[in-house]
Amino acid sequence: MRSVVVTGASTGIGHATTKLLLQRGFRVFGSVRKEADAERLSHEFGAAFTPLIFDVTDEAAISAAADQVRSALDGERLAGLVNNAGIAVGGPVLELSASEFRRQFEVNVIGPILATQAFAPLLGSDPTLSGAKGRIVMMSSVAGRFGNPLMAAYSASKHALEGLSDGLRRELMLFGIDVIILAPGAVKTPIWAKAEHDDMARYANSLYRPAMETMRALLPQMDASGLPPETIAEAVLEALTADKPKVRRTLTPSPLYHLVMRVLPTRLIDKLIAKRMKLQPPSP
Numbered sequence: 001m002r003s004v005v006v007t008g009a010s011t012g013i014g015h016a017t018t019k020l021l022l023q024r025g026f027r028v029f030g031s032v033r034k035e036a037d038a039e040r041l042s043h044e045f046g047a048a049f050t051p052l053i054f055d056v057t058d059e060a061a062i063s064a065a066a067d068q069v070r071s072a073l074d075g076e077r078l079a080g081l082v083n084n085a086g087i088a089v090g091g092p093v094l095e096l097s098a099s100e101f102r103r104q105f106e107v108n109v110i111g112p113i114l115a116t117q118a119f120a121p122l123l124g125s126d127p128t129l130s131g132a133k134g135r136i137v138m139m140s141s142v143a144g145r146f147g148n149p150l151m152a153a154y155s156a157s158k159h160a161l162e163g164l165s166d167g168l169r170r171e172l173m174l175f176g177i178d179v180i181i182l183a184p185g186a187v188k189t190p191i192w193a194k195a196e197h198d199d200m201a202r203y204a205n206s207l208y209r210p211a212m213e214t215m216r217a218l219l220p221q222m223d224a225s226g227l228p229p230e231t232i233a234e235a236v237l238e239a240l241t242a243d244k245p246k247v248r249r250t251l252t253p254s255p256l257y258h259l260v261m262r263v264l265p266t267r268l269i270d271k272l273i274a275k276r277m278k279l280q281p282p283s284p
Helices: 012-023 034-047 059-075 098-125 150-176 208-226 227-241 255-263 266-275
Strands: 003-006 027-030 049-053 080-083 135-139 178-184 248-251
Touching: 003 012, 003 059, 012 027, 012 034, 012 227, 027 034, 027 059, 034 049, 049 059, 059 150, 080 098, 080 227, 098 135, 098 150, 135 150, 135 227, 178 227, 227 248, 248 266
Parallel strands: 003 027, 003 080, 027 049, 080 135, 135 178, 178 248
Antiparallel strands: none
16 A cells, blocks of 8 residues: 655645545555544544644654654555645735744744655665655645735745755655645635734834735635635646656646736736735825
8 A cells, every 4th residue: 555644734735635635545654743634534434544743843853753653654655755744824024023934934844844855865865765756746835936915925935846846856856755746726625714914903003004914815816716625636646656757847727817927027027916906105
């Protein structure tokens, strides 16, 4: 039985990916942060699912989870690591604290690095294990190539993840471990409901308040029009099993929209977004 580690398995894309992989005969080790989620998922998914309790910023806990997986595999290799866990920190760059930026990068960039370092031996860098070499799937975003206002921290973390993934893929050729980037657009996932920009009180006297209110009003529309997480799960399955998977896949509800955004001049895009998001200078 092929085995895969999926981080952030409790909800959204991670949950849908875990469910699909189990349906296709994989054994899944899914990371969660809470014991209650571990119990819930174990009850839902059954014996082929093993919860791993760790936060992706906790290096010691990730290392202990990797030891747990190694013991369970009994000399076999992992078929894959899906670095899915992530958060979205929202707010204007000028008004976010350094600690908020650090948290964004700790979860979305350092987290995948720690997980990759911990599980790489099980994917193929340890020559004493047997079985086919595994693959790493990095969950990026269209924000990894395009920066939206008031979500610059999130976009920066995904830009960093893209650069990390490209460099890592070339380094891991030494071991025969492939790295595939998936870049979803809007997805019906709790990440936006959890987006850390809900405290509007802090922007009471900010010139960015109208833009923040506009962004907050757009979130339900993004969720309603987004892809179901099951669509992203199918892309994860393909990345793990295809003979020659694409290095990077963009998955959006409207591919034409993102094609247009790549073709239009950047300054024109700036003006269109500024108008929609109420980011023009205030009247004198």
